[in-house]
Amino acid sequence: MPMTTSWTISELAREFDITPRTIRFYEDQGIVSPARDGRNRVYNARDRARLKLALRGKRLGLLLAEIRSLIDMYDGPGDTAPQLREYLNILQRHREQLEGQRRDIEDTLTEIAAQEKACRELLDARA
Known part of the structure; x- marks a missing residue:
């Protein structure tokens, strides 16, 4: 075939x-x-x-500009070391951004849980 x-x-x-x-x-x-x-x-x-x-x-x-940059590197010279280093840099930056977002989400969820608890306690006190 x-x-x-x-x-x-x-x-x-x-x-x-x-x-x-x-x-x-x-x-x-x-x-x-x-x-x-x-x-x-x-x-x-x-x-x-x-x-x-x-x-x-x-x-x-990844951002479209990052994707395009990485793809264009693969069309460049045969030495892949610079490509791999740049890819690692992009991945590290992206990981740091996502970890920051995760911390923000965890903080928000903790605040929501505290507010839910306070609301339940107020409702229980009225019962």
Whole structure:
């Protein structure tokens, strides 16, 4: 069975469980650059790999600019050490941001619990 070297927008949308609109968004952002066969978009292996990386970055909560920067690095020179260092920096910054958000959420939940307790005590005192 020959390996597929090109995909339609529908095939990629099915494979990655996303909408064609999402793929067109990444095309508008310059992350994928499909060829045209008449009115149809034709995606090559590079486009598929870039889309996969973009979706992974999105799942991690990275900003579009960070995703684009990382993807563009993979198109650069073959030395991956600078790419990996930059990726680690981005991941560390993102982790710190998420940990700060988690602390904020935990503080808010603690305050909510205290307010709920106070409300219950006031209601119990009226009973």
